[in-house]
Amino acid sequence: MISAHSAAAVRAAEEPLLAARRPLMATAAFALATRVAAALRREGYRVSGSIVLLLVGGGNNGGDALFAGAHLARRGCLVHAALLGRAHAGGLAAATAAGVQVHDLTEDDDPAGAVLELAGWSGVWVDALVGIGARGALREPLARVVEALAEERAENPGGAIVVAVDVPSGIGVDDGTLPGPVLPADVTVTMGAPKPGLLLPPAADLAGRVEVADVGLDALDDAVPAVCRLTGDDVTALWPVPGPGDHKYTRGVLGLVAGSQTYPGAAVLAAAGALRTGLGMVRYLGPEVPTALVHQRFPEVVAVPGRVQAWVLGPGVGPEPSVRSEEVGEALAAALAAHRPVVLDAGALALLGETFTDLPATVVLTPHAGELAALLTARGEETSREDVEDAPARHARLAAEITGATVLLKGATTVVAAPDGPLYAQAEATGWLATAGAGDVLAGMVGALLAGYGDLLSGELHGALPSDGAGLPARLAAAAALVHGRAARTAAGLTGEATAGGAGAPVTAMDVAAAVPAALRALLG
Ligand SMILES: NC(=O)C1=CN([C@@H]2O[C@H](COP(=O)(O)OP(=O)(O)OC[C@H]3O[C@@H](n4cnc5c(N)ncnc54)[C@H](O)[C@@H]3O)[C@@H](O)[C@H]2O)[C@@H](O)CC1
Ligand SMILES: Nc1ncnc2c1ncn2[C@@H]1O[C@H](COP(=O)(O)OP(=O)(O)O)[C@@H](O)[C@H]1O
Ligand SMILES: [K+]
Numbered sequence: 001m002i003s004a005h006s007a008a009a010v011r012a013a014e015e016p017l018l019a020a021r022r023p024l025m026a027t028a029a030f031a032l033a034t035r036v037a038a039a040l041r042r043e044g045y046r047v048s049g050s051i052v053l054l055l056v057g058g059g060n061n062g063g064d065a066l067f068a069g070a071h072l073a074r075r076g077c078l079v080h081a082a083l084l085g086r087a088h089a090g091g092l093a094a095a096t097a098a099g100v101q102v103h104d105l106t107e108d109d110d111p112a113g114a115v116l117e118l119a120g121w122s123g124v125w126v127d128a129l130v131g132i133g134a135r136g137a138l139r140e141p142l143a144r145v146v147e148a149l150a151e152e153r154a155e156n157p158g159g160a161i162v163v164a165v166d167v168p169s170g171i172g173v174d175d176g177t178l179p180g181p182v183l184p185a186d187v188t189v190t191m192g193a194p195k196p197g198l199l200l201p202p203a204a205d206l207a208g209r210v211e212v213a214d215v216g217l218d219a220l221d222d223a224v225p226a227v228c229r230l231t232g233d234d235v236t237a238l239w240p241v242p243g244p245g246d247h248k249y250t251r252g253v254l255g256l257v258a259g260s261q262t263y264p265g266a267a268v269l270a271a272a273g274a275l276r277t278g279l280g281m282v283r284y285l286g287p288e289v290p291t292a293l294v295h296q297r298f299p300e301v302v303a304v305p306g307r308v309q310a311w312v313l314g315p316g317v318g319p320e321p322s323v324r325s326e327e328v329g330e331a332l333a334a335a336l337a338a339h340r341p342v343v344l345d346a347g348a349l350a351l352l353g354e355t356f357t358d359l360p361a362t363v364v365l366t367p368h369a370g371e372l373a374a375l376l377t378a379r380g381e382e383t384s385r386e387d388v389e390d391a392p393a394r395h396a397r398l399a400a401e402i403t404g405a406t407v408l409l410k411g412a413t414t415v416v417a418a419p420d421g422p423l424y425a426q427a428e429a430t431g432w433l434a435t436a437g438a439g440d441v442l443a444g445m446v447g448a449l450l451a452g453y454g455d456l457l458s459g460e461l462h463g464a465l466p467s468d469g470a471g472l473p474a475r476l477a478a479a480a481a482l483v484h485g486r487a488a489r490t491a492a493g494l495t496g497e498a499t500a501g502g503a504g505a506p507v508t509a510m511d512v513a514a515a516v517p518a519a520l521r522a523l524l525g
Pocket of ligand 3: 061127128129130131164165166167168169
């Protein structure tokens, strides 16, 4: 698992070390210099003779860069430092002593022009304007400098390597927002632990490759992270694998109220997602047309009511009131009364306007940005789709707090929030996944996982959710999002790992469901 910690948590972990006079900045700077050298070599450049431009702000973030610049100068780089704030005194002295050429632009009439000129002949730009001490959007003149560099980089994408120190300057460190201009990085060297904004959209998309420099913040090992990203190993540990003692009822039965006469296909897609995820049985409850379609594709689906361990309600049901949405409402009331975990998707989300308040965290909502905006607005928090897209984590958390439920907000990076505990941010999807019905498949997958843990989540086995079971629905939802993303990559002809390159090829939602077993095989061995 990749764990990100808030700026405050990082500062708290630093405090005792600084009090004990541990040389944190020296350690950070040495790691930064090493990573800059490695980035140069990856691109096929020699370190000695490379020209490096340090963009230095007035805080310790700039101090890191100045000390790193001294190391790089001693390794034969030609290092320039553009000072855009009152520079860290020790760092400046070290840099000057090592032969770094210092350009004090704090009183310059046109700092953006001066930086652009230096940037034009530099092979690496080190962004150390602000780190975790940033407050809001970059102020002038930093904003203008960053805008000019970002424009130059967009026009000349194969140009300089951009290395951000700790975070790309000006991102919302704790919430992943972009309050103002930010220079996209190729590499972010982050100190001690990743910061939430390096995992959360939209800021995470500007961080490039994130490398963690170990500065010995051991206190963070025991701290609850602010944001997590599950890796393949976490999913392997979580995924229910049947043993010799299992039968279909112990593996989990999922009740599915999805699809309507208008959108019958969603029933098939949600069933496909659930079945490919692995569970004992899917019970489908719906009208004639979708039932026939489901049976045509999956004769193993049982279409009579009976015992279930979890529910998926709402895919392929329109948001407007209808006989079908009433059925969804009745199923939800029954599931809540029986303390069963439930996934609420599409049409079921519209029921949450005024009714069904105070939900348990075992209810998982799966909105996309537009649906989350509608849900929040219906709950008195006027919100547009753009608001959600600008701050996905904040809005997912708000919806979780208002409803009590776990919220899985779909997008290129899928964010999962419970009312408390860490957020999850999973980014393994490919753009090909943005296709009609892919969300229905995901709803089925989340439902199947909840069914696998259904008795535990219902508190039947343990009387109550065990303490390490708090946050389990969010972890399971994040695991489903990881596998869904990897299945899409597999179906598109990419390798499952998100780091693999290549464009791949279009996929349908059914292709994604069909690729889930292959994605799981790669994880479960
Ligand atoms: N405390 C330490 O000794 C360590 C600090 N580290 C580095 O220090 C950084 C944190 O340093 P600081 O607390 O000094 O803070 P920063 O250097 O991140 O930022 C503070 C500076 O930015 C300015 N600033 C803040 N918001 C701004 C805005 N919106 N527009 C323009 N300027 C703005 C402030 O006036 C101040 O000059 C970390 O990100 C990390 O890079 C690391 O070296 C590890 C050890
Ligand atoms: N740009 C993107 N890149 C990768 N995945 C995406 C992107 N946009 C959306 N997705 C994913 O595609 C799926 C689309 O789901 P959704 O919008 O609910 O579609 P539908 O309602 O038609 O099923 C979600 O899993 C979402 O996370
Ligand atoms: K920075």
